Amino acid sequence: MEADAVVIGAGAAGLAAARSLASRSARVVLLEARHRAGGRVWSHSAPRGGVPAELGAEFIHGSAPRTMALLREAGAAAVDLGRESWSRGPGGALVRDSDDFAESAMILERSRSLPIDESVDAYLHRFDGDRALAKRVADARLFVEGFEAADPAIASVHSIADELRSGVDSHSTRPLGGYAPAFALLHRACLAAGVELRFSNIVQRLSWRRGEVALDVIGDGGDVRTIRARVALVTVPAGVLKHHGDAAELVFEPELPESKRAALAQIEMGHVVKIALWFRSAFWEGVERGRYRNAAFFRIGAAPVTAAWTQVPVRSELLVTWAGGPKATALHGISSGERVERALDELGGLFGKAQVRDEFESALTHDWSADRFSRGAYSYVTVGGGHARATLAAPLDGTLFFAGEATSMDDQGGTVNGALESGERAAREAAEVLDG
Numbered sequence: 001m002e003a004d005a006v007v008i009g010a011g012a013a014g015l016a017a018a019r020s021l022a023s024r025s026a027r028v029v030l031l032e033a034r035h036r037a038g039g040r041v042w043s044h045s046a047p048r049g050g051v052p053a054e055l056g057a058e059f060i061h062g063s064a065p066r067t068m069a070l071l072r073e074a075g076a077a078a079v080d081l082g083r084e085s086w087s088r089g090p091g092g093a094l095v096r097d098s099d100d101f102a103e104s105a106m107i108l109e110r111s112r113s114l115p116i117d118e119s120v121d122a123y124l125h126r127f128d129g130d131r132a133l134a135k136r137v138a139d140a141r142l143f144v145e146g147f148e149a150a151d152p153a154i155a156s157v158h159s160i161a162d163e164l165r166s167g168v169d170s171h172s173t174r175p176l177g178g179y180a181p182a183f184a185l186l187h188r189a190c191l192a193a194g195v196e197l198r199f200s201n202i203v204q205r206l207s208w209r210r211g212e213v214a215l216d217v218i219g220d221g222g223d224v225r226t227i228r229a230r231v232a233l234v235t236v237p238a239g240v241l242k243h244h245g246d247a248a249e250l251v252f253e254p255e256l257p258e259s260k261r262a263a264l265a266q267i268e269m270g271h272v273v274k275i276a277l278w279f280r281s282a283f284w285e286g287v288e289r290g291r292y293r294n295a296a297f298f299r300i301g302a303a304p305v306t307a308a309w310t311q312v313p314v315r316s317e318l319l320v321t322w323a324g325g326p327k328a329t330a331l332h333g334i335s336s337g338e339r340v341e342r343a344l345d346e347l348g349g350l351f352g353k354a355q356v357r358d359e360f361e362s363a364l365t366h367d368w369s370a371d372r373f374s375r376g377a378y379s380y381v382t383v384g385g386g387h388a389r390a391t392l393a394a395p396l397d398g399t400l401f402f403a404g405e406a407t408s409m410d411d412q413g414g415t416v417n418g419a420l421e422s423g424e425r426a427a428r429e430a431a432e433v434l435d436g
Contacts, residue, residue, distance in 0.1 A: 002227050004434050006232045009236045010031075011237075013420065017233050017235060024431050028194070040057055042054065046317075046318065054320075056366070061171075064415065067417040084294050109161050114158070124137050155381070156382055162411050200220035206250065206400075213228065233401045269377065270380055271376065276321075279317045280360075280361050295312065303327075307324075332367065381413070389407055401430045403419070
């Protein structure tokens, strides 16, 4: 055997799992298809220093104990987000929001009294005709599409209500200076513990029987080799596990049992396109005599690019724009340059096209659904899928173990904290077998 354990994927879950297993003296090989660690956490330095841009995970949701512990270990900290939010009104002008999405979304919590799960769309239609709740209902739908990156037509209202009840969606912070220091620490810790980390290694086939796995892996130079181990920890995103029908498919032999395939059918990946824009100055802080100086969020409206946010309380020339959920599909298939142009046009509608164009300096963008190694940004559960995450997380025959945010239970799906927790959980499960 080349290793005791092979971990597939060096995102948050894979790094956490590999570190935990290696600290127990297991021989661990960590395979990552990308040329970097981090997975759906992807930090980029600013052109002129200052605040980095996060093209992937950016915020910390709820108390997130494992994320906070990792930040402390890295000598980093979290900072509260600014609370000031502005929306485009009926005439196009920006108006101050009286509440935020999370407060509006609390209407979804009432769905917990429903005996049978239904889609968010079906549930919100129950309030049709109630003028007093019209804005709250509209904001709740935008919350599901934007914050959850989910399609209200298929998203489970019970699942989202459970997340709201748990508090994961009620309060958000961000790592001061971005996620890079914390993930650099995880990377170093894996190497220090003896993990053999191989980048640009794509797992094509995973053959398994009790107590033995064999992985056919395409290396950086295109060569194919087989790696054998006692157990495998699969931490790739649900979108990759769901993908079938071409050379990019991860093939299991024998195939995953029906219970796993049924669970995957009830877990969807949210569509997200992020566009980070650097300007010569934080010009929006001076618009209308400083009216928006402390603005944290701008809700743009019905366009594919639906939101933008500043780095408040940190002062920066960086604006991040966002397209999430069904609206993000309008940006699929177009070039990076075209996506940037769409974002600049939407910001021009808020602050004036001439000023936005004159101040614009550079941009970075990423479409997570078009990324073959993620096939979506983060997971959500569809109608009737209340047990899907737990089923996907369950080990197979003491040989295959599953981690990643899509397998996180405790209403932490879709978060970095959920990914870290799941990696540590899968490592404990695998360690029990290896020690036995």
